[in-house]
Amino acid sequence: MTIIDGKKISEEIQSEIAEEVLKIKSSGGKIPNLAAILVGNSGASEIYVGGKVKACEKVGFKSTLVRLPASVSENDLLKTIAELNDDKDIDGFIVQLPLPKQISEQKVIEAITPEKDVDGFHPANVGRMALNLPTYLPATPYGILQLIERYKIETAGKHCVVIGRSHIVGSPISILMARNTYPGNCTITLTHSKTKNLKEICMNADIIIAALGKAEFLTAEYVKHGAVVIDIGITRVKSDKTKSGWKLLGDVKYDEVAPKCSFITPVPGGVGPMTITSLLMNTLKASKKEIY
């Protein structure tokens, strides 16, 4: 059984990006510049955006943080987005979600020009993904593909079962794993809350991607021997065994599932650390104009 070390792979890729930035610098090219719009100052969003800014520094990107008050009007936010769309110094940008109630997230997502949409949320980029055209892939699915690739996990002809059909993980990863490429070429079964006999379906899976958001849902009886298990869940629960009083649980009951697996991602330290790295990879692509 191999534990997929997302932290290690994430650091590997970030070093590769840093090297490429050094080369760009030494040849006098433009340093990639990622901007983030942060509306309000909720704790979680501050932490996420802070992590993204720090990751930019680490690989040598420029980063630009635009702060707007929680009371900002939708119109003013859309104006700021239009400015970043036109700003030639910014290669890509994100608007940290969730947004205050007065603002339509869908309007915001569609206001970002697809060329700079390094979150990969714009319908045009989602469509390009479904059509297997070059695009910015959303962070979590992109991270999963990287892990599969770096661990050289076989996918062609394998039966991959995805649990959960969210627009940011389950649905896109089910599209990506079915593509006629590597990683891909899986027979895909997409399951969700309406699925019957999920246990039976999972027992036939070579690869299980659990993205339903229920702590320790996937127990050993769902998993056949030798399966690959990718765990997307992150649920914070109280714990008297940690300093902080909290611990993170995945969607997989790790201790009993891991011994049956050929490969498994832990939580934390599996897919989680890959998401910021995906964003950096997309920003580098934007800066090199690889997609548009």
Next chain:
Amino acid sequence: MTIIDGKKISEEIQSEIAEEVLKIKSSGGKIPNLAAILVGNSGASEIYVGGKVKACEKVGFKSTLVRLPASVSENDLLKTIAELNDDKDIDGFIVQLPLPKQISEQKVIEAITPEKDVDGFHPANVGRMALNLPTYLPATPYGILQLIERYKIETAGKHCVVIGRSHIVGSPISILMARNTYPGNCTITLTHSKTKNLKEICMNADIIIAALGKAEFLTAEYVKHGAVVIDIGITRVKSDKTKSGWKLLGDVKYDEVAPKCSFITPVPGGVGPMTITSLLMNTLKASKKEIY
């Protein structure tokens, strides 16, 4: 066993559209106008475009046929598309595929403004489909959904197996049948040329959508009793039993599969007649500005 009569449903929907057009006319509204660009004069394309123009007439739409020579440059075709994009009298338009070799089909598809892309091929519209936002659905998948709806076929919690992952049928219908709506809420298995044990997978299916393009591929041993079978294939083969010397075969070996089914689409007369109707439905939506 119920034979799904695509011709009848198609006529039903077209009558409903015709009625709506009469109402629009009598209230002084703008008559929907569908334009088609036909490059060259290959027999098949002439027939398809001719059928679309005729269908427009039948329901009371205006239609505009733009003919360009087979030798037209990509640039000149793109100019014509730009003109139609800007033409306020045209609600939607299509460029009949395939195109001559000097022209990039992908460039052409992306040049059509999503607002008028009634074929539903533009990445922005494909993405809106994947995100479950209002959009123009591509003709064949849209036709399948209509048949399921009009025959009140249950889909929630059913296991739907799609054979074939093309961008125009297999892949989009797999996305649509998984959505949290009706028709939808299926557990979806998307299979293709790399899939192993297809027979076993199909034997567990409540609904099979065969879109692989191999005449009479799906035999009785793939189908469980009571299944719903939707046949997308159309292969023309020689026949000494028809006047024309040809007959059309689906992907399903109809005679042996039909007796096992609860519902089945025949070929011809199943999904085929629905595709032009889908195009009319999309054009009506465009004219009513229901999507954009």
